[in-house]
Amino acid sequence: MEKNLNQLLKWSIEAQAAASAGQSHHSHGTSSPGASNNGPATGTGAVATSPAPQATGPGPRPIDPEVLASLFGGPSEAELMKAAMEVITDPSPETTLENKLIAFDNFEQLIENLDNANLLEKLDLWSPLLSLLEHEDEDMRFHAAWCVGTAVQNNEKTQERLLAMGGVPKLVDLAMKEGESEKVRRKATYALSSAVRNYQPAMDVAAEEMHKRGHEVLVNNGTKVDAADMDKVDEVIEHLRGKAKAEAKAEATAA
Template sequence: MEKLLHWSIANSQGDKEAKERIGQPDPKLLGQLFGMGPDEPTLMKEAMAVISNPEAKLEKRLVAFDNFEMLIENLDNANNIENLKLWEPLLQMLNVPETELRSCALSCVGTASQNNGQTQDNFLKYDGGLRKIISLAADSKEPTEVRTKALYALSNLIRNHANCSQKFCELHGLEIIPPIIQDLDANKKLKMRALSLLSAFLTSSVIDKKLILLLRKENVMESTLECLDSTFDVNVVDRVLNILSQLISAKVELTEEERQKLRAGMQKIEAEKDKLNEDDFLTVKSVL
């Protein structure tokens, strides 16, 4: 696009020397720019054809994935994944050996489903898709890049979507959160994604006694409270305080053991409270 801009300026100024130096712009790019190229559904299918071609060079497949993801940032194009029958080839990319391709596929799932109820509905039609993403997020042998993108995809799939969230719960998706946020050596971005997943789960759940029992059973409550008493990271602590604030605002009653853990954590972060969200900090502190 930058080359096209320079060529356009040189052309309008009649600068032959600059035009020769820049060279002719890509005819396909010109066609797309002036509405003469393929429409976006066609571009989506063409990109997926390259992505799914095992004979294509990895670099070309990754470029095609970038193009595909840019297209599905548009809500209509995201919903067209279903209409164009592209979900199956996209989900098949979660099983390929190339880390970069698996990561790109997960990123596309997350981008397509972000704040998009129709795409979230469509995704649920494909058996095994949610289970596979949960397994990728849980697998400590997977590269951090893949696990991070898997958590991103899961968060967007279940946020504000009761059916996806319920299916996630049935597949024991909550079990993947504690090991990540309790791991002192875990990548900070990975830990933040795990906490974002928990926050997304709460958006689609009724916070009642039944839910709290589930969070306790899956060790989510305990591990979340322990995050406050681990190595201080302002972003992690802020996210934990926000989650606890949601629970406390919903009138959740902590057990004495949970209260003790919370008290220890709040004492540890007290000196850093000026760096944290004041409302969440005060809400959480109010139960001590």
């Protein structure tokens, strides 16, 4: 709060300085020698007066909305994240699936911000998020995988946390699960792609889990898949996507 008050104080000082500068320009405007105090001058000696010069230069910087929110009772983004997850995981029938999915959309937008994604651990939101990968509703599983992928994209800190929480095997299971919808499998594959790129520990665990399920593309002369080799990672991910598409097509044909 002290930091926010200091920001607000600085903004207030800048605003007052800009206002004072404008008043100073106005009060020091020059009057014409031929001007009369009793009314407008006329005749050959009349000189038209010019408007007072306007203040120039940058005005005060716009104040950060987060500062105003914290000062005047508005929810912080961390509080919005927690509130969204409360809606998403609310078991009461009054909270509809539609409302849960709206909350999921809001949650995903919030964790696009790297700092907010890093707050997942501090706010104890990893456990409920990962549990939703096993939700009975297809759309809920889809959005859970989407949020996981967003949270770990280009972020080693959250990649590490996902691995520590056992999330990588969950994503592999969802991405390769027979009978799962193609859209959920593809979104889980996206999340897995984000989880393993440039993070070797997650790539090693994912490789082991996929090999257990017959993902032979991971075998390359007995060497590990290099998490920093984007072409090789793409090969693994495309294999998963192709497998999901082929199995979905086979199921549709059989039905």
